[in-house]
Amino acid sequence: MNSFHPGESSSHPFREPAPLPSSIPKVNELGATSAPLKSAAFFIGAYCKEFNEDFMLCKAENRDPAHCLKEGRRVTRCATDLISKMRENCLQQFEAHWNCLELNNQEYPPCRKPERVLNKCMFEKLGLVKSIPGTTPGQTPIHEVENPLYGRMQK
Amino acid sequence: MSTHFRQDMPPVGGFEAVRYKRNLPLRGPSGLAILGGVTALCAYGFYRVGMGNIEKRELQREKIWSRIHLVPLLLAEGDRDAYRRERAALAREQEIMKDVKDWEVGKSVYNNPRYRSPEWIVVL
Numbered sequence: 001m002n003s004f005h006p007g008e009s010s011s012h013p014f015r016e017p018a019p020l021p022s023s024i025p026k027v028n029e030l031g032a033t034s035a036p037l038k039s040a041a042f043f044i045g046a047y048c049k050e051f052n053e054d055f056m057l058c059k060a061e062n063r064d065p066a067h068c069l070k071e072g073r074r075v076t077r078c079a080t081d082l083i084s085k086m087r088e089n090c091l092q093q094f095e096a097h098w099n100c101l102e103l104n105n106q107e108y109p110p111c112r113k114p115e116r117v118l119n120k121c122m123f124e125k126l127g128l129v130k131s132i133p134g135t136t137p138g139q140t141p142i143h144e145v146e147n148p149l150y151g152r153m154q155k
Numbered sequence: 156m157s158t159h160f161r162q163d164m165p166p167v168g169g170f171e172a173v174r175y176k177r178n179l180p181l182r183g184p185s186g187l188a189i190l191g192g193v194t195a196l197c198a199y200g201f202y203r204v205g206m207g208n209i210e211k212r213e214l215q216r217e218k219i220w221s222r223i224h225l226v227p228l229l230l231a232e233g234d235r236d237a238y239r240r241e242r243a244a245l246a247r248e249q250e251i252m253k254d255v256k257d258w259e260v261g262k263s264v265y266n267n268p269r270y271r272s273p274e275w276i277v278v279l
Contacts, residue, residue: 108214
């Protein structure tokens with residue numbers, strides 16, 4: 001018999017054991033940690049633009065989690081596709097960059113060197129370009145500035 | 156008897172003239188040069204601060220966009236989990252309230268069709 005445990009004084013977090021209903025098609029979760037995701041963020045944005053926008057428009061219609069499951073699966077499949085492509089084509093550069101992010105508080109400025117190598121590889125192999133939306137036209141994007149003021153303290 | 160006195164007198168040719176006039180020789184760079192130098196240094200410093208502010212703003216924008224690009228992915232994953240837990244909670248509610256007549260499972264307490272995330276969970 002179950003007894004009542006107040007949630008705030010529970011010794012272990014509550015985990016719902018029930019699986020997703022079988023009527024929902026299975027999709028493998030991406031499972032990447034924060035540094036690889038941050039490293040791949042702009043490529044996910046470029047590669048999965050349509051799926052992402054579709055999903056966000058759907059969420060704007062209704063915040064119910066049940067409403068956008070199909071679009072959500074597409075988003076996850078697209079991101080999984082991109083990460084596996086990155087790992088196939090630019091594994092070394094990708095790992096160098098996200099390991100650098102891990103060691104540098106997950107900030108981009110100290111990791112420009114591995115980032116440029118990765119961007120170059122991604123452009124050559126997959127044709128994906130990192131572009132920050134809203135950059136003033138004619139201005140050098142911040143990730144391509146040669147001598148930035150902010151960077152690593154130790155050279 | 157008479158004593159031989161010797162009067163203390165000024166040196167021969169008189170005393171030197173007392174130097175009472177102000178004597179402040181000009182040394183080092185002129186005031187105008189110092190003022191100009193400090194102004195130039197400050198101007199350069201403020202220029203660097205300004206460039207740094209522009210750069211910081213761009214870095215902030217880059218960081219924000221890297222997060223914006225990840226929002227759909229993380230939201231989709233969270234939604235699937237939230238859906239799974241909501242279904243389980245509804246099934247549990249149905250099981251618990253099966254003997255109560257006219258009980259509507261998962262009925263909102265608000266007279267509004269807008270979705271609300273659950274305010275509480277049952278810890279079993």
